[in-house]
Amino acid sequence: MTVHTVAPHRAARAARRRGLALGLLAWLAGLAFFLPVAWMVLTSLHSESDAATNPPSLGAGLTLDAYREFFDSAAGTGPWPALINSFTASTFSTLFVLLLALPAAYALSIRRVRKWTDVLFFFLSTKMLPAVAGLLPIYLIAKNSGMLDNIWLLVILYTSMNLPIAVWMMQSFLADIPVSIIEAAQIDGARLPSILARVVAPVAGPGLAATALICFIFSWNEMLFARVLTGVTAQTAPVFLTSFITSQGLFLAKVCAASVVISLPVLAAGFAAQDKLVQGLSLGAVK
């Protein structure tokens, strides 16, 4: 009798201990991910000389000087043109990507074209060339067509860079939509546009949101092309961020403040779409 009661107790205790250990591990992993961000925020609130000390002075007084300098950075230009450029490039490219990826994914998952797997891999193969390998030809084309330092060039580039990823993501989301829903809509006389808008889009909403956010983040953070192809008018936020780095003086606090401000839009978008994201990213995980 005692044997029967003790064993489940022990098992439950062991399970609880295991759960506790796993929980602790998860917390540690979470902290490890969060620590660099927290460090960045803390450094951004220090004065330049406190930010540069080694070993770091954690308890140093807090100040908003770095943010003040960031916002009225010399000559009254400030970060706004760069932020607006980044916003333009990211928003429009995300919009175009979604407009193009949704029908493409539809043709690869719901109403499959012939050899759809080949098509899918063709999309992916365009990502296999390292981006830097395309840099020189793109620079020369941009220069000769007068598109250098033009934000719409970045919109086109980001659209084409993110399209394959978006098609892949959307394809897997749309593949999960039961065909019977679409057939039901068809029987009710719905045509393709209204099927897309009124049946597919709501069901694939979380997936769409996840895709949009990923495309937005990728374009917002893109640095390689932006650095080479922009100059006076089309400079984006990441390029502007690097302009605070100097070899003659202290800059850590300013760069951290700039990084915090520049990360905010992406963070805000992430928080806003959080519940959709979790749904979206786990969509297709369980069949």
Next chain:
Amino acid sequence: MAYRGNRRSRHTAQAVAAAGAAAALLAACSGAGGTASSGGGETVNVLMVNNPQMIELQKLTADHFTKETGIKVNFTVLPENDVRDKISQDFSNQAGQYDVATISNFEIPFFAKNRWLHPLDSYVAKDKAFDQGDILAPMRESLTAEDGKLYGQPFYGESSFLMYRKDVFAEKGLKMSDSPTWQQVADLAAKADGAKPGMKGICLRGQPGWGEVIAPLTTVVNTFGGTWFTKDWQARLTAPEFKKATKFYVDLVRRHGEAGAAQSGYAECLNNLAQGKVAMWYDATAAAGSLESAKSPVKDRIGYVQAPVDKTPSSGWLYTWAWGVQKASKHPDNAWKFISWASSKKYEALVGEKIGWENVPAGKRASTYGNADYRKAAAAFHEVTKRSITGADPRNPGVQPRPTIGIQFVDIPEFSDLGTKVSQEISAAIAGRQSVDQALNKSQALAEKVAKEYRGR
């Protein structure tokens, strides 16, 4: 699957229409963007390195230059390595995005040779107020190309000198000569090491980069009688003089140099001296402005003497951030107006009045050193700075003839790559990962490859 193929043609038509609309939208947008970026009217696009003097210029431009001339200046500011990349890219392609850029005396001669720059002689001749005769001779010479034409105007210039803590030296009873030898400096470093808790004897750059550790090291090599290349392009990195100088430098910084020397560059050393972590520092004369500024914790406590020597009478380097005008510039006249303002005596006075005389972009004009306000603010260092700059001989910096102009560099485009690779070897020796002999043997092989190219020309 039953519906595949239904109304296929209509779908295709819809897709084509959508694509067409998107393309039209993009084209329309790009048109709009294009007009905005090319701009109109009176503008000049300037690409600058992010150094404090440039940031001050940026702050003063709108209220003064633009107000006086009506010319709007669009600045792009980037860190040093990025700005070099961007300038090379824009100028070598003659893309014309930038009218003016900050180009150093390292690049100006070969940029000019490649016909990427606009000669400035005609502007200088017409612009009497600019007073070209006032520009210090070594500066003028280092910005003149082989064809004898002038391709740059200095914004500020610098040489190198030795800085030391007067108070610490007095406390320890140490005496610094006005023109010390490197051996004396090594002895002083040993004595000053540990003068205060956590204080090392000297700060010397150890960070990889042709503009970092290579600059001070090459001046040591020059004065020890060594050279990178002989006049007829033979690499000499394993010659006894080069080896002796490098061993001396690496030993000094390993024994009495700053903590983390292999990662320390100009900024780290500036911080070390300002924070009382080193007693001496051999580096750019431009550092004095920061050390003597009102915010500096070591203001009035630093002594400045000439760059230490061995076999040569002087050994300071010569460096200037100068304005160069791109050949493809669409606004060369506006570009000159901007340069003429930024490098003028008037601008120096403006900085003196608005920001402080110790922050004046000095080191280019003789008149700066005659200005009473500047002399007062820079009392501690103006004389030795001027002496260092005027004493520098960019064509003849060592004991043997050189194949190119340049003191702390060899003036060929390949040097930035070669210098950086060699600097990584030297830095590894400073970190103790290899011996100086190993570092120099590898470096010699790299240098010989470059030398071979030039022997064939």
